[in-house]
Structure formats: structure tokens, C-alpha cells
Amino acid sequence: MQVAVMVNGLPGAMGKEVAAACLRRGLEVCSVGLTGPQVDEESVDVDDGEGGQAQTIRLVKGPVTGAGDEECDARLQGLVAGYRDSGTRLIAVDYTHPTAVNPNGVLYARHKMDFVMGTTGGDREKLLKDVEEAGIYAVIAPNMAKQIVALQAGLETMAGTFPGAFEGYNLRVVESHQSSKADTSGTAKALIASFGTLVGKPYKVEDVIAMIRDREGQLEFGVPEAGLGGHAFHTYQLLSPDGSVEFQFRHNVVGRRIYAEGTVDALIYLAQQHGPDKKVFNMVDVLKAGAMK
Ligand SMILES: NC(=O)C1=CN([C@@H]2O[C@H](COP(=O)(O)OP(=O)(O)OC[C@H]3O[C@@H](n4cnc5c(N)ncnc54)[C@H](OP(=O)(O)O)[C@@H]3O)[C@@H](O)[C@H]2O)C=CC1
Numbered sequence: 634m635q636v637a638v639m640v641n642g643l644p645g646a647m648g649k650e651v652a653a654a655c656l657r658r659g660l661e662v663c664s665v666g667l668t669g670p671q672v673d674e675e676s677v678d679v680d681d682g683e684g685g686q687a688q689t690i691r692l693v694k695g696p697v698t699g700a701g702d703e704e705c706d707a708r709l710q711g712l713v714a715g716y717r718d719s720g721t722r723l724i725a726v727d728y729t730h731p732t733a734v735n736p737n738g739v740l741y742a743r744h745k746m747d748f749v750m751g752t753t754g755g756d757r758e759k760l761l762k763d764v765e766e767a768g769i770y771a772v773i774a775p776n777m778a779k780q781i782v783a784l785q786a787g788l789e790t791m792a793g794t795f796p797g798a799f800e801g802y803n804l805r806v807v808e809s810h811q812s813s814k815a816d817t818s819g820t821a822k823a824l825i826a827s828f829g830t831l832v833g834k835p836y837k838v839e840d841v842i843a844m845i846r847d848r849e850g851q852l853e854f855g856v857p858e859a860g861l862g863g864h865a866f867h868t869y870q871l872l873s874p875d876g877s878v879e880f881q882f883r884h885n886v887v888g889r890r891i892y893a894e895g896t897v898d899a900l901i902y903l904a905q906q907h908g909p910d911k912k913v914f915n916m917v918d919v920l921k922a923g924a925m926k
């Protein structure tokens with residue numbers, strides 16, 4: 634079956650990266666995408682980042698404030714019907730804002746649109762419930778980078794196999810992102826859950842995490858000047874009670890291309906899912922299926 638991708642969260646940083654990755658990898662990009670309340674532009678030009686394909690995407694306000702919902706619903710209804718009639722499966726990709734996670738989830742559910750949700754934050758339990766009740770297919774994950782997903786899967790396995798192996802150890806997490814990032818890292822939250830099992834006590838994220846969002850702090854933490862506008866530097870430290878033994882896990886990413894490539898892997902994987910049993914996936918599922926490039 635033919636697939637088209639609706640990129641939502643334009644003209645945001647990840648929206649543009651994902652549109653570029655889709656064009657590079659030969660996926661059809663829908664000529665309409667959802668945008669946010671602060672955006673005045675009516676359209677955005679995207680390209681594959683390599684001087685090849687380019688296209689213009691018309692912007693429709695997403696359902697954050699309630700205003701504009703009617704237009705959004707009407708546009709989506711027409712789009713979904715048009716693609717369905719032409720035998721094309723329309724899949725949404727969401728890189729918007731933590732406050733848009735649940736309104737957009739409800740929107741996709743209402744229009745029976747399968748989606749890949751990369752946006753972090755929001756009420757994740759409600760998101761899962763809405764998707765499951767609608768019976769649609771989705772990949773939902775706070776991180777789409779193959780190697781970070783592998784680390785996440787490895788730590789989950791380690792925690793499941795050796796719970797309490799780090800009993801008594803102290804966890805400290807430092808994460809640095811571009812100053813425009815609205816929330817605490819979703820990736821760090823996911824990894825802290827596994828570390829909690831390894832230490833043998835569930836952590837409250839705010840008790841163990843330090844966020845860096847200021848330029849001086851970022852440079853001091855090792856972020857290169859060129860990465861200030863887009864980076865994710867994470868260090869997880871486990872320290873034994875007497876301070877004599879230390880473990881560090883660190884992943885530092887400059888730019889966003891790695892997530893966009895993983896998102897396309899998720900889209901291709903999702904496009905192949907038709908079964909009735911499991912419809913909601915995370916990136917560990919995609920990685921385990923051997924579907925990441
Ligand atoms: N899973 C992963 O691998 C990754 C996840 N992320 C996550 O993706 C999200 C977006 O990040 P990023 O691109 O850097 O953020 P940006 O702020 O650059 O872009 C977000 C865009 O979404 C728009 N927006 C807001 N609300 C809606 C809505 N309801 N519908 C459609 N668009 C909307 C914003 O508009 P406005 O300015 O009006 O608010 C903005 O244009 C964050 O949650 C981030 O943590 C990022 C990288 C990787």
C-alpha cells in the first residue's frame with residue numbers, strides 16, 4: 634500500500650528535519666501540516682537538505698487552544714477521505730509541543746489516523762488510552778535515535794534481569810538541551826525508570842535530575858558553540874554509598890538528524906503493521922524488529 638506522511642509541528646526544528654528525511658528516503662510528504670498557535674506563516678518550504686527534492690507545505694493550526702479546531706477538523710476530514718479513496722495510508726508524525734500531545738492524540742483518534750509521536754511530555758497514560766480506545770496504530774517514543782534506543786532497551790533488560798544490583802548507589806542525572814526546550818527530557822525520564830529498578834527504589838525525576846538550558850552552563854557542560862541551537866547531552870552517574878565506585882552512562886547528540894532518520898524507520902515499520910493484536914508500539918519494538926537502519 635502507498636503511504637503519505639503528514640508532518641505536524643511545522644515550521645519547528647524537528648518537523649523540518651523529519652520532512653527532509655522523508656524526502657531523502659522517498660516517502661510522499663502530505664502538502665498540508667499542522668502548526669502551532671504562535672506561527673503566522675501560511676506555508677513553509679521544506680527540502681531534503683541535499684539540494685534535491687523540495688516542496689511547499691500549507692499550514693493549518695493544530696488543536697491547542699480550541700480556537701481553529703473546526704477548521705483543523707474539516708481539513709483533516711477532507712485529507713483523510715481523499716487519501717483513503719486513492720488507496721493511500723496517511724500517517725501523521727507529531728513533533729509539536731508538550732501541551733499539544735493530548736489534544737493532537739485525541740485529534741488523530743477522532744480521525745482514525747495512525748501516527749508516530751516523537752513529542753515528549755503531556756499525559757502519556759491518557760495518550761495510550763486514547764489511542765487504544767480508537768483502535769489506531771501508533772509508535773510513541775521519547776527518543777528515535779537508534780543507538781539511544783539500544784541503550785534504553787539494554788538498561789531495561791539489565792534492570793529486569795538484575796533488579797537491585799546497584800542497591801545503595803546514588804543516581805545523579807544532568808541533561809542539557811537548547812534553551813527553547815519546553816520540558817524535562819523524556820529520554821532521561823525513561824532511563825531514570827530503569828535506574829530506579831537497578832537501585833531498587835523508584836525515583837521522582839525532579840529529585841535526581843539537573844537541567845541545563847543556559848548558554849554558559851551548556852558550554853561548560855561540553856556543548857560545542859555550533860550545537861547550542863540543537864543538542865541533547867545526557868550524563869547519568871551512579872555512585873556507590875562510600876563514593877569509591879562510580880558508573881557513568883553518557884550520550885551526547887549535536888543536531889537532530891539522527892532522530893529524523895529513526896522517525897522514518899518508525900514510519901516504514903508502522904506502515905507494515907496491519908495485525909489486530911498489537912497496535913501501539915515504542916521504538917524498542919521497532920529496533921527489536923530489525924527495522925532501524
Ligand atoms: N522523540 C525524539 O526522538 C525527539 C523528540 N523531540 C521532541 O519533539 C518536540 C518538538 O521539538 P522541536 O521540533 O525541537 O520544537 P520546536 O519548538 O522547534 O517546534 C515545535 C513546533 O510545533 C508547533 N506546535 C505547537 N503546538 C502545535 C499543535 N497543536 N499542532 C501542530 N504544531 C504545533 C510549534 O508552534 P508554536 O511556536 O506556535 O508553539 C512549533 O512550530 C519536543 O517535545 C521535543 O522534546 C525532539 C527531538 C527528538
Ligand SMILES: O=C(O)C1=N[C@H](C(=O)O)C[C@H](O)C1
Nearest residue numbers: 753775814818819820821865
Ligand atoms: O527536545 C529535544 O531536542 C529532544 N527531546 C527528546 C527528549 O526530551 O528526550 C529527545 C532528545 O533528547 C532531543
